[in-house]
Amino acid sequence: MSEILLIITAVSLLCSLLLWRLLTAQNNKAQFAYAKHRKEHNDILERTKAERRELRLLLNAFDDAMVITNNDGVIQIENQATKALCKGRSVRGKTVKEAFLNEEICQHIETATSSQEPTKKKLILTSSTFGNHTESNTSAWIIDVAPIPSNEEDPLHRIILKDITAEHRTDQVKREFVANASHELRTPLAIISGYLENLIDDDVVDSPATARRFLTTIRKHSDRLSKLIDEMLTISKLESGEAAQLNKEPFSLNRVLSDITDRLAPMLSTQDSSIQLNFIPENITITGDQFYWEQALFNLIENALKQNHDNPITVSVDMKQDADNLTIDISDNGKGIPSAHLPYIFNRFYRVQKHHSQNEVKGTGLGLSIVKHAIEAHGGTITATSQAGIKTTFSIICPQT
């Protein structure tokens, strides 16, 4: 009997052992499968995260605002430039209208998305400020809308808002320049041709005095024409990037000023005016393009004299050089520049008084524009202040490299 009991106990022990082994194996298998599944899941998560990061990097690499909208015009994806355009707000989940708050832009986007065709349109916004254009009401944009090919039922659209305000302004300046230049060139040409006609048609040739007077006027205006063309070429060179190839060499500013004073000597004596030079240190040598510096300083001093030709004036030239900067103040005690005109005097062809009379040929309105370009080409700045009859000063600050 005890033997039977022993056998039963042994068999049940064996069964338990087998069952335990079986269960452990099952458990290990399940654990293994779970670990494998977890690893796969983590891998997918990591891959998705990496893809998202790449997508974000790619979108943020664009300078232009870019969003992706769903069929209801709700923004699904935005880039960093969009946030910047929307004053730092995130516009994800908002409609295009809520995001961009500009009727013209939204209307175009709406028409473009409903057409389901890729469309690009240039918009000039004049009446409202949009984006970061706070100083001027006018801004220019390219609105580029296209459907994104996808298998989803709801079509997605990508919308790019490209700010082309700077290019638009440059184009505008160029157009204005051509219009102004044509006008300025036509005026002396018309006068020359009028006088020539008189000389040919009338009997003025018989009157040498009248003929000389006509010819003097013709010469004056042809001089003006060639001055205009020279100055336009100088501006165009300075603007074309040739400034980057300035012919920089060390030269003495004392020498340049002494040459300018000599050139202006007849004008100084005619109007009984004087130039006071003040150099700290006594001798100043700078490195730059002597041709443009000479032209800039000549224009400023000549302006002071010619704008006050009726009265004797004093022009002061104060130059100071230290390790960092060269500062030049050119001042006169003449009639000054009215404050309403001050913001515009560096613009091309801008003159406070327009001299269109035949005998009063005063200038081209390009002088200060050349001065500004020349100083800026050397990394400097120029500003003007004026108190009529007391002091008009043009101040130049140029870093010494």
Ligand code: ADP
């Ligand atoms: P312009 O060839 O007519 O001299 P500029 O560009 O040199 O053209 O100067 C623009 C305008 O600025 C001048 O027409 C003049 O009205 C004004 N201006 C410049 N410098 C002076 C000055 N020192 N005093 C008074 N007006 C000045």
